[in-house]
Amino acid sequence: MITRVDSYLHSVPLSGAVAEQLGPFTLFRSTTVWPYYARPVPGSGATIAPDDIERVRARCAELEIPLSFEWVVETCPSLGPAAISAGLTVVEHPLLVLERKDFRPAVADARCEILPADDNEVRRARAVVGLAFSEPGTGVGSAGPAERDAAATEVPDDVAAALRDRMLRGVSVGAAAYTADGIVASGNHQPVDTVSEIVGVGTLPSMRRRGLAAAVTSTLVEHALDHGVEVVMLSAQSEAVAAVYKRVGFRQIGHAGAAE
Template structure:
């Protein structure tokens, strides 16, 4: 790895420790940091910051899983391969399944057109009524991983929004209010079709949750929303803008917006 890439990975690693820390109570369990979320969605454990790929055994992972179970938390561990290359083996030996995801950093501003008939908008008002739809769109998108088109779209979004409890959006509204999250949506005249966010901490941010409802895919919405998030981050003086893509097909969408691969993000969950 080049010195520059090494420096970037270090900044991303510190960011990945800082973000859940601001939203969770923290507990050390062996070589891991366990984040006990104060929000409605749970967090995971990560190798503790500064852990220089120390020797971690399956027993360490088993002890962590037992603690997560005791607390009623999902038995999930997340890390960067470049920081903890040996952790996969210990996790597999402890009965976890590993998925690997391309880690990309933005390096090259490119011109990205806004598709005709659509508006790309940053949600500045935490009480904006569109926020539940933006969250539902993310949920529908991630329920259909990959980049394929299907019929699922506006009708499913509207039904789900009607059924959603108003308080279900309160965490996100608060994060926007506090400046911890930035939300961008792409809308047509009937509502949101694509949404995504970034979570700035100091001079680093992660682009998260970019999702397009399957019926509106392959029209440039994902690229346009990502590009708007990147432009927002640059305006804030952020120096490192990164994300992890589900797979190589999804990574291609981001490469078209000026991201390039720098590493691998891993997630371990029970078999």
């Protein structure tokens, strides 16, 4: 399973990037409005050294793009120590998967549905996620519908257009939870063949502790399973956030590493 997830994670950036081989790494050079990263080639068994990190650093400097890495810790355990030796900041997050037999649908006091590729809805959903990640954790925060609407007007036009384009091409599927106040939680899944990753699930901080993130995740999982996906995966921000996903049926299989 972890090998299958690693292979998926190496293919999913290709919907918005071109691949360039640099030693034991594939550098994904973005063709859209947000940057990507370098990943160790799945199955190579390479032991990463600080010199390998420096080769990618030099190429990123040449291309004037950010230096960052993502990987599955269990399939490339040498990358974290090499990145630290090269002066990068390394974090690890719980890596979870769900199969159909384990799916436990979650509901909340909100209407959850697949997000249309509508400019206003996409902007509001993006604003919700931005506010959620600016107040990390699971505790109730301050930002609410008013802050969402203000933030939605500040979403850059090119970002909104890129998000809509991905939805229209089917490489990203959005879902949102609606109350009388509009969108209060949202997220996406990104299918490639029979695997999909859930990304960017966030709840307005003032609306937390109501089961909205679990309900949005459940809507995304149901959509994925209904459209040919066999394995749904995600990396959780923390163990506390992972507990939310485990209620839907996810189980932890390892750790997702990131360095920048």
